[in-house]
Each structure stands twice: as structure tokens, then as C-alpha cells.
Amino acid sequence: MASDQGNNQSVERAMAVLGVFLNGHPELRVSDVVRITGLGTSTTSRLLATLESLDFVERDGISGLYRLGTAPITLGGVAVNNHPVHREARQLAQELAARLELGANVAIRHGAALFYLLNFEGRQAPRSTVLTGQRKPLHATGLGKCLLLGLAPEQRRELLPEAELHGFTHATITSHRALDAELDKAARHGYATEVEELAHGRSCVAAPIRDRTGSITAAISISGPLSTVALDRRETELARAAIEAADSISVGLGYVGPRGAPAAAVPERSRA
Missing domain, CATH: 3.30.450.40 (GAF domain)
Known part of the structure; x- marks a missing residue:
């Protein structure tokens, strides 16, 4: 049970880190992620390193700033296409x-x-x-x-x-x-x-x-x-x-319409 709770907490923390990039923060420093999530610096650094290895985030080689990687795009594309x-x-x-x-x-x-x-x-x-x-x-x-x-x-x-x-x-x-x-x-x-x-x-x-x-x-x-x-x-x-x-x-999608009901009429002029 303790192991499951620890794993769940790790997943929740990783999602919290990814979530900071969704609110108008396209590129962030480690310290920015720490400030927004409230996680410790060492924890945040480890999570970002793991997420980078899995292509969920990527780090700019010059600025050192993190941004979302390609893995979220792949997941999103599969989800929306299905x-x-x-x-x-x-x-x-x-x-x-x-x-x-x-x-x-x-x-x-x-x-x-x-x-x-x-x-x-x-x-x-x-x-x-x-x-x-x-x-x-x-x-x-x-x-x-x-x-x-x-x-x-x-x-x-x-x-x-x-x-x-x-x-x-x-x-x-x-x-x-x-x-x-x-x-x-x-x-x-x-x-x-x-x-x-x-x-x-x-x-x-x-x-x-x-x-x-x-x-x-x-x-x-x-x-x-x-x-x-x-x-x-x-x-x-x-x-x-x-x-x-x-x-x-x-x-x-399989809709056959209300039984016995006429189709909705569009007004001949604006009624807004």
C-alpha cells in the first residue's frame, strides 16, 4: 500500500510539473517550476530530468529553459484522432x-x-x-x-x-x-x-x-x-x-432525430 501511495504521489507531482506549462508559461527555469508547484528544488530537478528523458519536456541547450516536448503532441494526436x-x-x-x-x-x-x-x-x-x-x-x-x-x-x-x-x-x-x-x-x-x-x-x-x-x-x-x-x-x-x-x-454519430418533430427552422432575418 505504501508503495502504491508513493507511486501515485510521483505521478501527481510529474503531472503538476507538466501542468505549469499549460497556463501561459511556454518556457521556464527550474526555479520557476519550483515556485509555481511548491515542490522542492531537488524533487523538481529529478522530475524534469525524468520527463526530459521521456520526451515530455525538452531543455534549450543555450538558455537552459524547459518547454514541453514532443511526447504530449503524440499522445494528444492519438487521443483526438480516436x-x-x-x-x-x-x-x-x-x-x-x-x-x-x-x-x-x-x-x-x-x-x-x-x-x-x-x-x-x-x-x-x-x-x-x-x-x-x-x-x-x-x-x-x-x-x-x-x-x-x-x-x-x-x-x-x-x-x-x-x-x-x-x-x-x-x-x-x-x-x-x-x-x-x-x-x-x-x-x-x-x-x-x-x-x-x-x-x-x-x-x-x-x-x-x-x-x-x-x-x-x-x-x-x-x-x-x-x-x-x-x-x-x-x-x-x-x-x-x-x-x-x-x-x-x-x-x-447515429442520431436519427426526434420522432415526429420537424427540423429546426432558421429565421429569415436576424433576431439577435
Whole structure:
């Protein structure tokens, strides 16, 4: 039992060391890792040396700074390629981004955050970073709103206490009353929108993806700069594209649709 506890502690410490590179710290000194993790210097040095030997971290030969290595990339690639939503959505999202020249993103819910499974960039929506693997807030994104549609109001409040509905811009929804109203509208229309709620200058349209049980298991969004997405002119077009893409992915996952229920209609003009 003592041996098992020691092994578990070693694994937890190693994961803590790797975790420091995930929060805006691409390159770190040993002393930085010690400070962030609270581990001892000798323990941290041994863990970094072991992780380096396994390619989980690598050390710059000139600066001596540590950064993530290639092993996490390999593991991440295998994990995402084996995810059923990623398999069904990848080609369709790639084609969507190329056709609309905007970003196409697919995410699932991971606890109280959304987790990007994939993203493709259109010519008019370039990004300087890869979204795959990143986590974002549910209440401040179109993808997150679609994922929250799968929860009852009381479940949403338990998952996201109102104090956790942080504001990121002047437009962020920060109360459950306002969030409920937004989600009611999304449920009626079959899609959700987001305009500068997470970051200034960007907006999106998103639609929920369902699995064979009918549960919302993921969401797909079309995103980009405000001027390019132009919801005042293109909401109907982009909403229809998002819904059609979500429906195709859902069918691939085994969803056959609600019995006797008509397909969700896209409004003929913006109701945002």
C-alpha cells in the first residue's frame, strides 16, 4: 500500500510539473517550476530530468529553459484522432472553413468548460494559435451555449454558480437569468450566437451536435472577425450552414432525430 501511495504521489507531482506549462508559461527555469508547484528544488530537478528523458519536456541547450516536448503532441494526436466526434467532424469542418473562408470549430464539454477538439482557419479568419486542446468558458461562447442546452436550468446553476459567470467584455452574460433567456432563444432557433462576449472584435454562430441517444454531445461553430462574420447581414446564411453541419455530424454519430418533430427552422432575418 505504501508503495502504491508513493507511486501515485510521483505521478501527481510529474503531472503538476507538466501542468505549469499549460497556463501561459511556454518556457521556464527550474526555479520557476519550483515556485509555481511548491515542490522542492531537488524533487523538481529529478522530475524534469525524468520527463526530459521521456520526451515530455525538452531543455534549450543555450538558455537552459524547459518547454514541453514532443511526447504530449503524440499522445494528444492519438487521443483526438480516436475521439468519435473528431472522426465524424474533421473533414466536414475543414470543408466548411474552406467554403466560407471563416473558422470552423468543434468542441465538447469537459466539466465546467468547453474543450476544443478541432479547428480549421478560413482565409478571412486567420489565427496565430491552434485552438485544439484549449478550454474556454461555457457561458461566454456560442459553442458553450449550445453545450449548456443539454442541461436543465438547475443543472446549469450547480455546474456554474453565478459567481463563476465571469465577465470578459462589456457583452459577457454574467447572470443566470440572462443566460436562461439566451439559451431559450437558442433552443427555439436551433443555434446560438456570440458577439464579443469572450474577446473584442470576434463573433460566431454555433449549433449543437447530438449522439445516437439524442443527447447533446458536442457543438460546431463558424467564427471570425466581426466585420467578416457580419451577423447583421449573414446570420441566416451562417446559422443554416452551422445547423446543416451539426446535423450531418449527428447523423454520423447515429442520431436519427426526434420522432415526429420537424427540423429546426432558421429565421429569415436576424433576431439577435
